[in-house]
Structures are given as structure tokens and as C-alpha cells.
Amino acid sequence: MPKGIRLGGRSKGTPNKKTIEAAELLASLSCNPLEGMAILAADPKSTPELRGKMYAELAQYIYPKRKAIEVAGSLDVSQGWADIIRERRAKRLADQTSPRQE
Numbered sequence: 001m002p003k004g005i006r007l008g009g010r011s012k013g014t015p016n017k018k019t020i021e022a023a024e025l026l027a028s029l030s031c032n033p034l035e036g037m038a039i040l041a042a043d044p045k046s047t048p049e050l051r052g053k054m055y056a057e058l059a060q061y062i063y064p065k066r067k068a069i070e071v072a073g074s075l076d077v078s079q080g081w082a083d084i085i086r087e088r089r090a091k092r093l094a095d096q097t098s099p100r101q102e
Helices: 017-028 032-040 048-059 081-097
Strands: none
Touching: 032 048
């Protein structure tokens, strides 16, 4: 059988039975989760933590999620940022003032 050819099952994008049941139940209760989250996010009586969480959840429906990026190399976390910057600056100055070999 050639790879990549589908012969059975649901077609792509068709919800499964549990998803259909959940949607029907929410519709029968006149419950719209997105509307509920928007109400909580806009309510000044909600805690800032809850409002932030609701806005973050709602943003997923509008904006694409960003992928995490991997940072190569390692950083000694026991060393302070000021020390790291000072060392890098000193190395740059040393590289600039040293005679170049051609």
C-alpha cells in the first residue's frame, strides 16, 4: 500500500464523538466558554491574576503561539551579570588593541 494514502476513518478536521457531545452540551446550556472568559477578563472585580490568565487564554484564538528558541552554549549562573558584561567588554577591548596577524 502506498505511503500517505488514507483508506478509512474520519476525514481530516472532523470532530470525534466526545468533541461533538461537549459542543452539544454547551449549546444546550447556552454556555459560550469564550464569552465567559472575555467577561472575566474585562471585569475589574476579577483578580489581576485571573484577568491575565483569561487574556492569555483568549489571545491563543487570535495570535499564533511563538515557538521557544534554544540557546546554544552555557552560562555560569553563579556569576553575576555585571561580572559577565565586564569580562566580555574587557575581552573586546583586548581584541581591538592587540596587533593583528596577517
